[in-house]
Amino acid sequence: MGVYNCEAILLAVRDYDATSRMVTLFSREHGKLSAVAYGARRPRSELAGCVQPFAHVELALAGEKNIGALKQCVVRRSFRELREDLDRMAYAALLAELVAELWPEREPEPAVFDLLLAAFALLASRNVRVTALAAALQLLALAGFRPEYENCVACGRELAFPARFDAAAGGGVCAACGEPHLTPFGQDGRDFLARMLDLDLAEPGHFSVTGAVLMETERLLGEFLTWRLDKPLKSLAFIATLAQDKTGGGRGH
Numbered sequence: 434m435g436v437y438n439c440e441a442i443l444l445a446v447r448d449y450d451a452t453s454r455m456v457t458l459f460s461r462e463h464g465k466l467s468a469v470a471y472g473a474r475r476p477r478s479e480l481a482g483c484v485q486p487f488a489h490v491e492l493a494l495a496g497e498k499n500i501g502a503l504k505q506c507v508v509r510r511s512f513r514e515l516r517e518d519l520d521r522m523a524y525a526a527l528l529a530e531l532v533a534e535l536w537p538e539r540e541p542e543p544a545v546f547d548l549l550l551a552a553f554a555l556l557a558s559r560n561v562r563v564t565a566l567a568a569a570l571q572l573l574a575l576a577g578f579r580p581e582y583e584n585c586v587a588c589g590r591e592l593a594f595p596a597r598f599d600a601a602a603g604g605g606v607c608a609a610c611g612e613p614h615l616t617p618f619g620q621d622g623r624d625f626l627a628r629m630l631d632l633d634l635a636e637p638g639h640f641s642v643t644g645a646v647l648m649e650t651e652r653l654l655g656e657f658l659t660w661r662l663d664k665p666l667k668s669l670a671f672i673a674t675l676a677q678d679k680t681g682g683g684r685g686h
Contacts, residue, residue, distance in 0.1 A: 436495045436504060439463055442549055443488045444529040448474065452571055454484050456503065459490070459532055459549065464540040470503040480506055487512040487525050487553055514557045520557050524565035527668040528552055531569055534662055535576040547573055551634035554612055558638070562647060567629040567637075569654055574630060578661045580604045580653070582623050587611075594620040601655035616656060622649045 441460040449455040450559050454473040473480040483490060483506035493505035515525040532549055536542060552568035573579065585592050588610050594676025598604065598618040599609035605618050625646050655669060 436493055439466075439492050440509075440546075441466070441490055441492050442529075442546065442553070443484065443490065444516060444533050446484055446486050447480060453471070454480075455500075456484055458490075458531055458537070459546060460492075460541075461543050461546040462541060464534065464542055465536050465538050465539070466494070466501060467499070468492075468496075468503045470506075473503075483508050485511065485513075485516065486522075487515045487529065490552060491555070493580050510554075512553050515553060520561050520675065523557055523668060523672045525553060526559045527565055527666065528556075528568050528572070528674065530666050530668045531572055531658070534664075534666070544574070545572065548572060548575065548634065555634050555637065562633070562651065563629075563642065564632055564637075566647075566650060566654060567632045568634060569658070570626070571632075571634075573657070573661065578603075578657075579630065580626065580657055582618075582626050585610055587607040591625070594618070594623065596623075598656070600652050600653070600660045603657075616652060618653070619646075619649070621646050622647065622653070625650055626653070 435546050439460040439462045441458040443456055443458050445457040447455050450470050452472050452474050454470045456468050456470055457465065458468065470480045470484045472478045473484045475481065475500060480503060488508055489510040489512065491501060491507040491509060494501045496502055501589060510635060515521045528549060536545065548568065548571055555564045583592060584590060585607040586602040586604045587606050590607060592605045593607055595616035596605045596607055596618045599606045599611065599615050605623065606615065625642055658666060
């Protein structure tokens with residue numbers, strides 16, 4: 434393939450050696466890719482200001498197998514605001530990590546690219562918890578893991594409320610099928626979950642949600658992610674730490 438151009442979102446950036454950085458990116462044309470930005474750690478490098486987490490960029494890459502080399506980079510939108518606010522950074526990292534985990538290398542998924550780009554734009558200006566929740570649920574749905582909320586995943590009957598949510602089984606369970614240890618799943622939670630799955634991130638409009646319903650849905654998402662990915666996400670642990678700092682009287686926001 435030689436040198437090729439692509440439009441991409443930088444999912445993660447880490448040090449590669451004393452002068453270079455390794456980037457994980459998701460491109461519109463080629464899906465998830467890994468590349469080394471040689472010399473990007475040098476202050477005068479043309480790549481230094483470009484290779485930043487969450488940035489929307491135009492790239493020139495060399496190499497077609499395994500790890501490529503980043504040759505040129507032009508920033509279309511830096512999303513600097515996501516890196517300068519701890520809460521926005523944490524939720525942007527959650528979405529970036531989720532994309533990196535759900536999609537393999539070099540499988541083009543333009544819908545994923547567009548969804549992530551819209552989510553980052555919304556994270557910069559709207560409620561980070563609601564935005565990240567909607568984007569994460571929609572990413573899961575695009576990956577084939579849409580949670581079931583209309584019918585009981587155990588018996589198949591229309592879900593009556595109050596119900597429970599069985600993350601391992603993939604959705605809501607009726608009172609007759611649900612075990613007591615499962616997370617409660619109410620009508621308001623179901624309605625909010627449905628809205629989040631269908632929310633247009635480019636034009637979300639204005640709406641409100643109670644703190645209780647938001648917390649319930651976030652808990653369902655956390656459980657659902659754990660079962661679908663079969664591993665904990667570092668970003669979720671970081672978000673939990675931020676929440677503990679706030680409720681425990683630590684760092685303010």
